[in-house]
Amino acid sequence: MADPTQQLMDMWKKQVEEGSQAWLRMLGAPQAQPLDPQAFWRPFMDQGIAAWSKVMTQGQASPDLMVQWKQFLDQWIGAWSRVLEQAMGTEAFAKTLGKQMEGFLNAASPAKKAAEQQIEGSLAGLGLPSRSQVVGLAKQVVLLEEKLEGLEDKLDAILKRLESR
Amino acid sequence: MKDHLFTMTPEMPGLPPEMQERMQEEMRRNFLRMKHFAEMVMTPKEPEVGPTPREEIYRKNKSRLYRYESRRTHRTPVLFVPNLGISRPYIFDLMPKGSFIEHMTQQGFDMYLLDWGVFGPEDNDLTFEDVVTRILPRMADKTLQSSGASEISVLGYCMGAPITASFLGSRPEFPVKNYVDMAGPIDFSQAGLFAKWLDAKVFDVDKYVDTLGSIPADMVKAGFKLLKPTMDLSTNLNLWWNLWNTEYVTGFNALNKWANEYQPFPGEFFRQWVKDFYQQNRLIRGDLRMGGRPVSLRNIRCPVLAVGAKEDNIAPPACVKPLIGAVGSVDREYVELAGGHISLIAGRGASVHCWPKVASWLAARS
Numbered sequence: 001m002a003d004p005t006q007q008l009m010d011m012w013k014k015q016v017e018e019g020s021q022a023w024l025r026m027l028g029a030p031q032a033q034p035l036d037p038q039a040f041w042r043p044f045m046d047q048g049i050a051a052w053s054k055v056m057t058q059g060q061a062s063p064d065l066m067v068q069w070k071q072f073l074d075q076w077i078g079a080w081s082r083v084l085e086q087a088m089g090t091e092a093f094a095k096t097l098g099k100q101m102e103g104f105l106n107a108a109s110p111a112k113k114a115a116e117q118q119i120e121g122s123l124a125g126l127g128l129p130s131r132s133q134v135v136g137l138a139k140q141v142v143l144l145e146e147k148l149e150g151l152e153d154k155l156d157a158i159l160k161r162l163e164s165r
Numbered sequence: 166m167k168d169h170l171f172t173m174t175p176e177m178p179g180l181p182p183e184m185q186e187r188m189q190e191e192m193r194r195n196f197l198r199m200k201h202f203a204e205m206v207m208t209p210k211e212p213e214v215g216p217t218p219r220e221e222i223y224r225k226n227k228s229r230l231y232r233y234e235s236r237r238t239h240r241t242p243v244l245f246v247p248n249l250g251i252s253r254p255y256i257f258d259l260m261p262k263g264s265f266i267e268h269m270t271q272q273g274f275d276m277y278l279l280d281w282g283v284f285g286p287e288d289n290d291l292t293f294e295d296v297v298t299r300i301l302p303r304m305a306d307k308t309l310q311s312s313g314a315s316e317i318s319v320l321g322y323c324m325g326a327p328i329t330a331s332f333l334g335s336r337p338e339f340p341v342k343n344y345v346d347m348a349g350p351i352d353f354s355q356a357g358l359f360a361k362w363l364d365a366k367v368f369d370v371d372k373y374v375d376t377l378g379s380i381p382a383d384m385v386k387a388g389f390k391l392l393k394p395t396m397d398l399s400t401n402l403n404l405w406w407n408l409w410n411t412e413y414v415t416g417f418n419a420l421n422k423w424a425n426e427y428q429p430f431p432g433e434f435f436r437q438w439v440k441d442f443y444q445q446n447r448l449i450r451g452d453l454r455m456g457g458r459p460v461s462l463r464n465i466r467c468p469v470l471a472v473g474a475k476e477d478n479i480a481p482p483a484c485v486k487p488l489i490g491a492v493g494s495v496d497r498e499y500v501e502l503a504g505g506h507i508s509l510i511a512g513r514g515a516s517v518h519c520w521p522k523v524a525s526w527l528a529a530r531s
Contacts, residue, residue, distance in 0.1 A: 066191055070406055077402070081395040085478075088358055088391070091367075098367030105376045112376070131286075138287035142226055149225065149303070 197409035212419040215255045217267045223307040227282030230304045233266050238273030239531035241342045242312040248324035249281040250430040256511050260419050272524040277308045284431045289379050293437040297331045298456035316342035321349050335455045337464035343530050346471040348480045348509050353446045355483035363443040370439040380430035468496035470526050474509035
């Protein structure tokens with residue numbers, strides 16, 4: 001049976017490899033070259049280690065390990081946040097996001113139409129109003145309210161004129 | 166009972182007294198963490214929000230105008246215009262001692278809050294222009310009528326700032342005494358990640374609105390979560406860290422309720438919002454028209470305060486500050502305060518930095 005520490009290490013390595021593949025796919029980078037997960041993740045690891053050493057050396061040298069642990073996690077999350085923000089601020093990321101949205105809309109549009117038609121058909125069969133009919137009615141109520149407001153305004157203006165006479 | 170429990174912690178010989186005290190304190194906190202965690206999971210309580218008494222002055226479709234009465238030591242009332250969609254406005258009156266509105270009323274300002282409401286599919290035709298030319302002017306008039314004042318101060322927060330700026334920029338005759346932009350984007354070329362993601366080259370807003378009709382709350386949520394993917398992690402970490410603190414937990418519950426109530430956008434509103442502001446940046450460029458009138462920020466001549474938040478990733482300071490250079494006012498000021506988009510106006514930091522600044526600036530001019 002393999003050493004549990006080794007097992008954990010292998011699992012982590014696998015995760016790193018899969019994670020970096022996903023990152024590159026997301027960023028639309030060419031994948032012709034074999035990946036070097038170590039190089040890809042090094043900046044993050046370096047940041048983490050730098051954060052930890054900063055806590056240990058420059059932070060308040062508190063005997064309270066919990067405080068140091070919290071400081072470390074805060075800095076770690078902060079470092080990740082900065083890295084992610086940088087990655088998400090690239091044009092490649094924006095393009096990928098736009099493409100994903102478009103893909104979603106292309107898939108959603110026919111599915112939405114088909115579902116709406118089916119539901120409307122079923123509701124009509126049961127003699128119930130469809131969603132679009134209810135929405136239409138609500139729109140009419142909104143318009144009616146708008147017209148009433150207009151009348152109110154006109155009445156107010158007339159009253160003001162009469163009062164000023 | 167509490168003290169008895171924790172003095173029962175066994176003494177650890179060999180440890181310095183200070184260390185022993187810390188360990189006991191940590192054990193006490195861990196006990197409270199577990200207790201509060203169990204309460205949150207087993208018997209969650211609905212937090213009470215919006216504690217300041219208010220009166221509904223006017224309603225128009227889904228929107229409401231509320232009045233929060235004060236001793237009125239300042240003559241000029243304040244019309245507070247927050248964002249439309251995205252979230253509910255009770256963040257501004259979250260809880261006792263944690264409420265911007267409560268703070269302002271205590272300082273003697275009558276506050277009027279425009280709650281845009283939650284729009285449904287029947288409102289999908291509502292445009293940004295409708296909001297600026299039909300809803301907001303009516304609410305502003307009702308504020309004047311209700312207060313009996315001859316002028317009002319207008320305070321726009323987040324999207325409420327470009328909405329109010331468009332209104333004031335197209336209606337120079339409106340009697341506005343002071344204008345405050347709190348974390349409201351004005352120059353959208355500097356609007357951070359959203360400006361990049363909504364760029365016309367990569368985001369087809371027409372296709373989006375034509376397909377979905379409106380922008381569902383889940384989509385809005387996804388966009389904001391993506392903006393700061395580590396937010397949930399740090400929120401939960403901080404919750405665990407402070408879970409022993411009853412006051413923190415109460416505040417967290419209220420804020421968490423708000424943070425998970427995302428609101429949809431009416432489709433046409435979103436289309437115009439993205440095209441005119443994010444993609445074409447027409448407000449600062451001065452080629453925006455509302456209700457047939459040109460919108461010119463130069464038309465804003467009253468005293469202006471713009472407040473940016475250093476860590477704001479929704480409306481970064483660089484997109485808030487340009488208001489100051491664009492308005493026609495002589496009395497104008499920009500301040501950059503600590504915090505992010507939300508913590509600028511809600512939370513302990515806000516009560517120390519932002520609220521007193523805004524209140525004192527307005528007090529000197531109201």
